Amino acid sequence: MENCKYHPDVAGRWYCPQCDACVCDKCAEINAAKNLARCFVCGNDLDGLRSDQYVPPFWRALGEIHRYPLNSVTLTVLASLAAVTGILTLFPMGYFFALTLNLLLFAYAAMIMEHTAHGNLKHPQVFLLFESSGKAIIFRQFVLVVAMALAATWMGRHFGRTAFFVCVQTFTFLFPAGIMAAVIEDSLLACLNPRRLLAIIRAIGWPYLLLLLFLYLLQIGNATLTQWVGGASVATLLLQVVIGGYFLIVIYHLLGYVIYQYHDKLGFAAHQGGNLRTHNTGHIAQSWSNMLNKARVLIMEGRPDEGKAVAKEAALAFPTNLQVQAFIYDLLRKSGSDEERLQIGIPYLNVLLYQNQLNKAAEVYATISRIDKEIKPADGDKVALLAAVLHQAGRNREALRLISDFHAYYPDHSDIAKNYFYAVDILIKMKQSPEIIKSILDFLADNLPDPQIQERVKHYRLRLKPAALGAGGA
Numbered sequence: 001m002e003n004c005k006y007h008p009d010v011a012g013r014w015y016c017p018q019c020d021a022c023v024c025d026k027c028a029e030i031n032a033a034k035n036l037a038r039c040f041v042c043g044n045d046l047d048g049l050r051s052d053q054y055v056p057p058f059w060r061a062l063g064e065i066h067r068y069p070l071n072s073v074t075l076t077v078l079a080s081l082a083a084v085t086g087i088l089t090l091f092p093m094g095y096f097f098a099l100t101l102n103l104l105l106f107a108y109a110a111m112i113m114e115h116t117a118h119g120n121l122k123h124p125q126v127f128l129l130f131e132s133s134g135k136a137i138i139f140r141q142f143v144l145v146v147a148m149a150l151a152a153t154w155m156g157r158h159f160g161r162t163a164f165f166v167c168v169q170t171f172t173f174l175f176p177a178g179i180m181a182a183v184i185e186d187s188l189l190a191c192l193n194p195r196r197l198l199a200i201i202r203a204i205g206w207p208y209l210l211l212l213l214f215l216y217l218l219q220i221g222n223a224t225l226t227q228w229v230g231g232a233s234v235a236t237l238l239l240q241v242v243i244g245g246y247f248l249i250v251i252y253h254l255l256g257y258v259i260y261q262y263h264d265k266l267g268f269a270a271h272q273g274g275n276l277r278t279h280n281t282g283h284i285a286q287s288w289s290n291m292l293n294k295a296r297v298l299i300m301e302g303r304p305d306e307g308k309a310v311a312k313e314a315a316l317a318f319p320t321n322l323q324v325q326a327f328i329y330d331l332l333r334k335s336g337s338d339e340e341r342l343q344i345g346i347p348y349l350n351v352l353l354y355q356n357q358l359n360k361a362a363e364v365y366a367t368i369s370r371i372d373k374e375i376k377p378a379d380g381d382k383v384a385l386l387a388a389v390l391h392q393a394g395r396n397r398e399a400l401r402l403i404s405d406f407h408a409y410y411p412d413h414s415d416i417a418k419n420y421f422y423a424v425d426i427l428i429k430m431k432q433s434p435e436i437i438k439s440i441l442d443f444l445a446d447n448l449p450d451p452q453i454q455e456r457v458k459h460y461r462l463r464l465k466p467a468a469l470g471a472g473g474a
Helices: 061-067 072-088 094-117 126-130 136-185 186-194 193-206 205-227 234-261 276-282 283-300 302-319 321-334 336-354 358-368 380-394 396-403 415-431 434-447 450-462
Strands: 013-016 021-023 028-031 036-039
Touching: 021 234, 028 283, 061 234, 061 450, 072 094, 094 136, 094 358, 136 186, 136 193, 136 205, 136 234, 136 380, 186 193, 193 321, 283 302, 283 321, 302 336, 321 434, 336 358, 336 380, 358 396, 380 396, 380 415, 380 434, 415 434, 415 450, 434 450
Parallel strands: none
Antiparallel strands: 013 021, 028 036
């Protein structure tokens, strides 16, 4: 197995005979509908590798699978869930609400299984829980459990204990395939179809028996540790929640890995190296990420001008996409000309302000305003907020530069007085430029007749030394 040339920790999925290199899905121009791919570097068609050529078998990856939950994100989720569960148990009906809360853990585990099934072997971010189909997967599994329980009960009542025992063993054998079917298939009926479950088992082959053994050992490990912790105190309850969550995530990650390993045989389209957001939002999301990946590859291949051109194309095509604008801004900040930095810096600044990322916006404004002092945000509503962040960061000159001539750039804006009074406050704290303070107050007194504004102008003039501001206009 050879890893991707540009992502050494990711298995290669395509091979380029021209470049003699393996690449992952991120580093190829893929036509998913036709299962074809082209090389970013030479443009030639790539040879697809079978999943068994680039995915290690799950029995060789058990160490990594067991270590999977041991990351800051997953451990934080488990610790938070345990803490909330402990708090809930102190109240009446607390155990009921704690049980309901634990459904979120199952949804998180199902999201991990789906994430892994697409070849993403690093943990997903928690916010993707709201974008993934984890909740739908859990619902399908719940229906599967209920259906199997009802069928086994019916068999026991009508045909005796032997029939019940045989039915339970059969369902135990089929159940892991049913869980995987909840990810592979979008249909609930497919998860309940014994023929489909048997087809999944046949596609995996004899390793399915090995999978059953590992799942059984994991269940035994969970039960043993839980029993060993024992006790009825809140502390032991919290520890049991963490232990149970750990084994649940390991089991679901293992099942997702098996789907990924056999996705060719299972007829499952695994988008290796992508993410749930890309997978669920379709062609548009894939196109911008694909363009950025191509730019990265070209730059790594020593073709920075071509990479820069692709990145600029992405920035023009997706002017409101924060990730695209951030990528091209960072790229040009290091290697672009002042004109290029300004060209991309302005839309990046506006996107940051639109998404209320004021600290980063202040940093970008401070950089590009050195190139062009007349730069202003597209949205006048954000000027005062951005100026406040600049002032708090000690960038007083940039804050004043941002506010200057506000009335000329935003003539009909309702915040003219607000911004100019804020500029006066900054100048007073800086203990300089009394002439500028006087000119600002004079402008407000002469052009904004609102009584409240006039009263505030008088307040500032009385507050400051007459010698500094003069008596004009008082």
